[in-house]
Amino acid sequence: MRSIRSVSIALCSDERYAPGLFVAATSILMHMDPKRPVELFVLDTGLSDRSWHRFKAHVRKFSSSVQTVRLRPDLSAFMGCPSLRGSHAAYSLLLLPELVNRQKLLCFDVDMLVLKDVGALWDLDMERNTALAVFEPGVTLRDDCVWLATDDPDGELPYFNSGTIALDLHQWRSRAVGQRVSDLIQAYANDLKTHDQTILNYVLRHEAGRLDPSWNLFDVGDVAPGEFQEPTGVVVHITHNKPWLTFKNLRGSLLWISFHDQFVSRVPAVLRYGVIWRIRKWSNFRSALRTLAEALLLRARPTRGAVLRFLSKSPAQRFKIHWLLRWFKRMANSPSADRDNDRKA
Numbered sequence: 600m601r602s603i604r605s606v607s608i609a610l611c612s613d614e615r616y617a618p619g620l621f622v623a624a625t626s627i628l629m630h631m632d633p634k635r636p637v638e639l640f641v642l643d644t645g646l647s648d649r650s651w652h653r654f655k656a657h658v659r660k661f662s663s664s665v666q667t668v669r670l671r672p673d674l675s676a677f678m679g680c681p682s683l684r685g686s687h688a689a690y691s692l693l694l695l696p697e698l699v700n701r702q703k704l705l706c707f708d709v710d711m712l713v714l715k716d717v718g719a720l721w722d723l724d725m726e727r728n729t730a731l732a733v734f735e736p737g738v739t740l741r742d743d744c745v746w747l748a749t750d751d752p753d754g755e756l757p758y759f760n761s762g763t764i765a766l767d768l769h770q771w772r773s774r775a776v777g778q779r780v781s782d783l784i785q786a787y788a789n790d791l792k793t794h795d796q797t798i799l800n801y802v803l804r805h806e807a808g809r810l811d812p813s814w815n816l817f818d819v820g821d822v823a824p825g826e827f828q829e830p831t832g833v834v835v836h837i838t839h840n841k842p843w844l845t846f847k848n849l850r851g852s853l854l855w856i857s858f859h860d861q862f863v864s865r866v867p868a869v870l871r872y873g874v875i876w877r878i879r880k881w882s883n884f885r886s887a888l889r890t891l892a893e894a895l896l897l898r899a900r901p902t903r904g905a906v907l908r909f910l911s912k913s914p915a916q917r918f919k920i921h922w923l924l925r926w927f928k929r930m931a932n933s934p935s936a937d938r939d940n941d942r943k944a
């Protein structure tokens with residue numbers, strides 16, 4: 600059954616991850632039914648005001664039915680837990696049930712490309728689970744929760760990645776999961792190897808349901824040059840080498856950059872975030888240049904006027920104008936000239 604109420608989505612970002620926030624939100628909204636109202640909760644763990652205002656304006660361009668809400672979580676309860684590059688931002692997800700007064704919430708990491716309609720995830724029956732997530736094949740709870748005794752049968756339970764997680768906030772509150780989180784931090788703050796994901800896996804070990812792996816593909820592998828193909832109907836999770844911080848010739852990164860350059864910004868990602876100047880490896884540099892050239896070509900849809908101006912500066916090529924004009928005429932009359940719509944389908 601399709602609910603009439605709006606779809607509530609949470610994303611967490613600081614300034615360093617802001618490019619991810621823009622791309623993740625854009626990909627979510629672009630693949631949703633535009634008539635469906637959306638509430639976008641942004642856990643602001645250090646976004647600048649400038650980025651926030653840009654983000655709000657950007658989202659509004661995509662859909663008028665989106666409401667953006669900026670939340671500023673108080674992370675003091677997690678200061679004793681291991682940080683991720685000096686930041687405790689990852690733990691903010693655990694505060695959502697207290698910060699957001701809703702029944703249900705879909706949470707995504709911002710290092711994701713959501714090429715799938717999250718309305719379908721929203722409509723899933725949670726079957727009394729507090730959370731739904733994608734389990735990692737071959738990983739058990741014991742691999743991450745080091746305090747579990749070797750004879751504890753819970754150690755054999757499956758382990759999920761929290762990049763995509765649907766939360767039943769009502770169940771979370773009524774089953775006092777928040778209290779269990781606090782108790783765990785009291786006892787094992789130093790052992791939280793994978794930060795909030797360790798906590799979530801432990802406290803929800805008996806109340807997490809399984810999502811189809813397409814909701815969180817965390818290994819999309821390498822890509823050979825020229826073999827790039829855009830997947831559809833999946834959520835691509837770029838767990839390592841964030842494309843706006845480092846350039847690697849990896850399938851996930853190239854997908855992210857391609858999406859960014861087509862739908863998020865006029866300035867190609869490899870230029871915009873200065874990634875290209877930080878590359879040390881020659882093969883990655885070559886690949887980055889190719890990516891940049893593709894982005895520029897994508898942008899430079901030649902208009903008849905521009906081509907004529909260019910050619911008339913070069914007398915030797917003027918004789919080609921006649922043929923070009925014919926070519927443009929054919930292009931203009933061709934019914935399949937709508938490249939943009941093809942890509943968005």
Ligand SMILES: [Mn+2]
Pocket residue numbers: 708709710762836837838
């Ligand atoms: Mn992630």
